[in-house]
Amino acid sequence: MVKRLSDMQEVEANHLRRIECPTYDDTPALAGKPLAERRVVLISTAGLHKRGDRPFRPGDGSYRVIPAETPARDLVMSHISVNFDRTGFQQDHNVVFPIDRLRELVADGAMGSMASVHYSFMGAFPPDAAQPHATHLAGLLKQDGVDAALLVPV
Amino acid sequence: MGALGHFLERAGIPTTSISLVREHTEIVRPPRALWVTFELGRPLGIPDDAPFQRRVAKAALDLLARTDGPLIADHPEHVEEPADFTGWACPINLAPTAVDTLAAEIDRLATWHDRATARTGRTTVGVSGLDMPAAGRLLSQALEGELPEAQALKEAIDDLRAYYLEAASAFPDAGTPAMRKAWLWDETVFAKALLSLQPRLAASADPQHRILGNLTLIPATERHRLAKG
Numbered sequence: 001m002v003k004r005l006s007d008m009q010e011v012e013a014n015h016l017r018r019i020e021c022p023t024y025d026d027t028p029a030l031a032g033k034p035l036a037e038r039r040v041v042l043i044s045t046a047g048l049h050k051r052g053d054r055p056f057r058p059g060d061g062s063y064r065v066i067p068a069e070t071p072a073r074d075l076v077m078s079h080i081s082v083n084f085d086r087t088g089f090q091q092d093h094n095v096v097f098p099i100d101r102l103r104e105l106v107a108d109g110a111m112g113s114m115a116s117v118h119y120s121f122m123g124a125f126p127p128d129a130a131q132p133h134a135t136h137l138a139g140l141l142k143q144d145g146v147d148a149a150l151l152v153p154v
Numbered sequence: 155m156g157a158l159g160h161f162l163e164r165a166g167i168p169t170t171s172i173s174l175v176r177e178h179t180e181i182v183r184p185p186r187a188l189w190v191t192f193e194l195g196r197p198l199g200i201p202d203d204a205p206f207q208r209r210v211a212k213a214a215l216d217l218l219a220r221t222d223g224p225l226i227a228d229h230p231e232h233v234e235e236p237a238d239f240t241g242w243a244c245p246i247n248l249a250p251t252a253v254d255t256l257a258a259e260i261d262r263l264a265t266w267h268d269r270a271t272a273r274t275g276r277t278t279v280g281v282s283g284l285d286m287p288a289a290g291r292l293l294s295q296a297l298e299g300e301l302p303e304a305q306a307l308k309e310a311i312d313d314l315r316a317y318y319l320e321a322a323s324a325f326p327d328a329g330t331p332a333m334r335k336a337w338l339w340d341e342t343v344f345a346k347a348l349l350s351l352q353p354r355l356a357a358s359a360d361p362q363h364r365i366l367g368n369l370t371l372i373p374a375t376e377r378h379r380l381a382k383g
Contacts, residue, residue, distance in 0.1 A: 096195070105212060138167050149162055
């Protein structure tokens, strides 16, 4: 079981320690409706996209669009990093991109609804490269009636 | 990942997130994070375990009700370590021989990859747009002649990596993912090709080649193999 970096394999931990993390002033957490009334978008940073879409490149802070009805067989991953497991995604896309789980939560009534379109960034982006894309995306999300985002790393 | 939480929440979209590396999340301080102890690459925990995944997703979504962020909540469930695989050997004869080639190895895996695809109904191969023999030829070219453009080479190699591991998942005694990765790095011509390619890329005048060679070709956990030459 992976707990802290100190519990990981030394080479993996050292790799993660070398990653420079940005710092920000605290962002106030916004209040909102109960989950059963929210419309939720799934945003991955696994470098996912539809087969045939532009693969991600080093330094790429942009996102790819994944419509909710995208079949799992159309999803591929072009994250530049080789330092995470991909066999889980190869076996079951939901372990990275839990679109079917969100669908079930909507069916159960636990969650209000799901966005019509979901998104993926490629997590190795320099934050400055992603910021304008994320800010623009927020406007698109509002147009889709989205009032919550589930952010899933890889 | 955590940066997106700041960007979106400041732009008016409430966010919640999953955290795989607590130390990173403690620095970035996104508005809400559910820390999980799963393997990198598996943020929802266990493939093909819908109830487990649903509990993770729901736990992250439930944090939306809280406005006392930045906060990190600890997910109570963990994934047990896979069993030790000391002594496991690939059960079919896929090990390279002195006369074996990358092209022959790729060809030999095709039937296993077909089997894997038939079982899951999908493949994650297909970023490069190349078929696997062509991807192999690009890698061979990189070893023997002029280095291809870094991005095209990276996409072909990542497709081959996915192809090998998907094919291995359909072996008669497929073992665990960790065993199959060990097989890839211990046994295949493909891995030997990557290890041979690394110094060429690292010595290239093209900075994109150097990024590939030094950062995105060989996993950190396998780089010890480079020292052995």
